[in-house]
Amino acid sequence: MNPPTTASPPTAAPTAPADAPLLVVFGAGGHGRVAADAALACGRWRAVLACDRREDLWGGELLPGVTVLSPAALRDLPQPWELHVAIGDNLSRRREALALRAGEAARATLASVAHPMAAVAATARIAPGCLLAAHCVVGPAAVLGEGSVVNHTAVVDHDCRLDAWSHVAPGARLGGGVRVGEAALVGSGSTVLRGLRLGAGCVLGAGAVLLEDLPDDARWAGVPARPTRDAAA
Numbered sequence: 054m055n056p057p058t059t060a061s062p063p064t065a066a067p068t069a070p071a072d073a074p075l076l077v078v079f080g081a082g083g084h085g086r087v088a089a090d091a092a093l094a095c096g097r098w099r100a101v102l103a104c105d106r107r108e109d110l111w112g113g114e115l116l117p118g119v120t121v122l123s124p125a126a127l128r129d130l131p132q133p134w135e136l137h138v139a140i141g142d143n144l145s146r147r148r149e150a151l152a153l154r155a156g157e158a159a160r161a162t163l164a165s166v167a168h169p170m171a172a173v174a175a176t177a178r179i180a181p182g183c184l185l186a187a188h189c190v191v192g193p194a195a196v197l198g199e200g201s202v203v204n205h206t207a208v209v210d211h212d213c214r215l216d217a218w219s220h221v222a223p224g225a226r227l228g229g230g231v232r233v234g235e236a237a238l239v240g241s242g243s244t245v246l247r248g249l250r251l252g253a254g255c256v257l258g259a260g261a262v263l264l265e266d267l268p269d270d271a272r273w274a275g276v277p278a279r280p281t282r283d284a285a286a
């Protein structure tokens with residue numbers, strides 16, 4: 054038998070009430086697609102729209118049924134609507150969130166999006182604007198700062214703290230009590246031993262194993278993680 058040409062979810066997403074807000078996912082790239090997919094699966098919003106500054110994307114679809122708007126079109130959206138900024142690069146995500154809230158999205162609430170298949174402890178605290186992708190785990194008493202991302206299958210264990218606009222990439226694992234500084238990136242498939250601190254703006258490379266604290270703006274990779282040659286120069 055031929056494989057099916059289109060995939061369908063195993064269960065239908067719940068339907069939002071007619072007076073539920075709209076959601077605008079800002080960023081019509083791959084990360085935006087992950088966020089829009091998670092938002093559709095939630096069934097928490099009446100409709101999901103996308104928005105991007107790239108003119109060539111306007112009027113197209115990010116996912117089936119998710120139309121890409123221009124930023125100017127946000128001013129005409131019916132209230133209420135919520136905004137989720139979905140840009141993978143941490144500094145761009147922070148910059149756009151600040152710019153939109155000072156401009157086109159001044160009346161919108163910043164929304165977190167958690168895929169229904171994200172496992173989030175009841176005692177975790179999630180600030181506005183976060184993305185929790187499918188199959189991630191956020192343990193008890195973990196704290197996620199504004200606009201932070203826990204991507205597919207990443208584990209943020211008990212008592213971890215992610216500062217604002219940080220990103221734990223797919224498959225990364227943080228032991229208990231790890232602190233990730235503002236706008237830091239924990240690379241795909243990396244492991245951070247419990248209790249360590251990663252400074253603001255630092256990058257831990259894909260697949261690294263971190264055994265000691267990382268200073269601000271450091272760029273480390275490898276097993277065990279060490280400064281990359283560029284960063285050390």
Ligand SMILES: CC(C)(COP(=O)(O)OP(=O)(O)OC[C@H]1O[C@@H](n2cnc3c(N)ncnc32)[C@H](O)[C@@H]1OP(=O)(O)O)[C@@H](O)C(=O)NCCC(=O)NCCS
Nearest residue numbers: 222223240241256257258259260272273274275281282283
């Ligand atoms: C570690 C990283 C930040 C280095 O980026 P960079 O500073 O641009 O470094 P370069 O690509 O110039 O590589 C510098 C050196 O580090 C090595 N290197 C790069 N990435 C590495 C990694 N993940 N593990 C081990 N070594 C790595 C390169 O081979 C190179 O070695 P050399 O100096 O012996 O030639 C980057 O490769 C990385 O892993 N980023 C994380 C990506 C990620 O997980 N994104 C999440 C997407 S959702």
